Amino acid sequence: MIKNKVTFSILLLLIASDMLETTLHLFFKKSALSQSGTSVIDLASAIIFFKGAFLSPYLWAGLATVVMVFIIWSSVLSKIDLSVAVPVASFSYIFVPIASAIFLNEKITLLRWLGILFIIAGVILVSLSSKERELANK
Amino acid sequence: MKEGVLFVLFLVTLTSLCDTINQLFLKSAIDSLNFSLSFNFVKILKFIFQLLLKPRLWLGFAFSVISLCIWLLVLSKADLNFAFSADSMHYIFIALASRFVLKEKVNSLRWVGIIFIIIGITIISFS
Numbered sequence: 001m002i003k004n005k006v007t008f009s010i011l012l013l014l015i016a017s018d019m020l021e022t023t024l025h026l027f028f029k030k031s032a033l034s035q036s037g038t039s040v041i042d043l044a045s046a047i048i049f050f051k052g053a054f055l056s057p058y059l060w061a062g063l064a065t066v067v068m069v070f071i072i073w074s075s076v077l078s079k080i081d082l083s084v085a086v087p088v089a090s091f092s093y094i095f096v097p098i099a100s101a102i103f104l105n106e107k108i109t110l111l112r113w114l115g116i117l118f119i120i121a122g123v124i125l126v127s128l129s130s131k132e133r134e135l136a137n138k
Numbered sequence: 139m140k141e142g143v144l145f146v147l148f149l150v151t152l153t154s155l156c157d158t159i160n161q162l163f164l165k166s167a168i169d170s171l172n173f174s175l176s177f178n179f180v181k182i183l184k185f186i187f188q189l190l191l192k193p194r195l196w197l198g199f200a201f202s203v204i205s206l207c208i209w210l211l212v213l214s215k216a217d218l219n220f221a222f223s224a225d226s227m228h229y230i231f232i233a234l235a236s237r238f239v240l241k242e243k244v245n246s247l248r249w250v251g252i253i254f255i256i257i258g259i260t261i262i263s264f265s
Contacts, residue, residue: 010175028206032213040211053210071186074168078185079175082165083236083244087229090255093222093262111265118258125251 006084006127010076014085017072018092020065027062034058080130087126094119146216147224149208154228156205158235163198165240223263226256 035052053059076085094116100106173185212221229252236242
């Protein structure tokens with residue numbers, strides 16, 4: 001059985017899990033924003049904050065997304081190293097600026113392109129490192 | 139204001155650590171099952187069900203809930219750019235934990251890739 005190799009299907013699964021994870025952050029941010037009236041200074045206000053957050057439908061939408069991400073993520077982890085899966089999943093940082101450029105007509109600055117390039121290069125290097133290991137094992 | 143930044147940094151470190159512990163328990167539970175990835179829906183459901191029976195998975199979940207609570211606090215307090223770039227430190231925690239706890243072979247190519255990703259995330263967060 002070939003293990004540890006980042007195949008095309010695993011990459012697709014990771015991208016799907018990434019997109020869901022981006023959605024999830026959006027939901028959680030919304031639920032936190034819905035509680036912006038509460039400033040957390042002590043335990044009592046923290047309880048009020050979390051009670052309010054847990055009553056927000058956004059939080060529950062976020063949690064439903066968590067379940068989907070969990071199923072995909074567990075499947076991926078059954079196949080590859082943790083130290084490969086986590087860095088490769090950083091693709092979500094690329095999606096947000098690119099999606100904002102396509103759908104919101106936002107301009108991607110040169111600096112941001114540089115960041116995107118760094119992430120892509122990093123993901124490629126980490127993916128290659130898993131292949132190198134597989135060859136070494138043979 | 140300086141103290142505010144330090145406090146947020148502390149919270150982000152805490153949530154990163156909790157998340158790393160969660161991933162460690164998850165990965166170790168998955169490895170103990172010996173499941174090989176297939177796209178058979180029934181097989182995947184069966185795998186998830188078996189996974190849910192592992193006590194260490196729930197231990198991981200507990201850390202994940204703590205991590206989520208802290209993260210919600212961070213999001214309500216901090217600038218999102220700063221929070222996300224600081225959160226990229228969890229790639230280092232994951233790599234160290236994979237190396238020393240799970241005994242994965244993290245070679246230099248992988249380290250360089252991880253550092254590139256952290257640089258990229260920091261650039262994107264602040265641009």
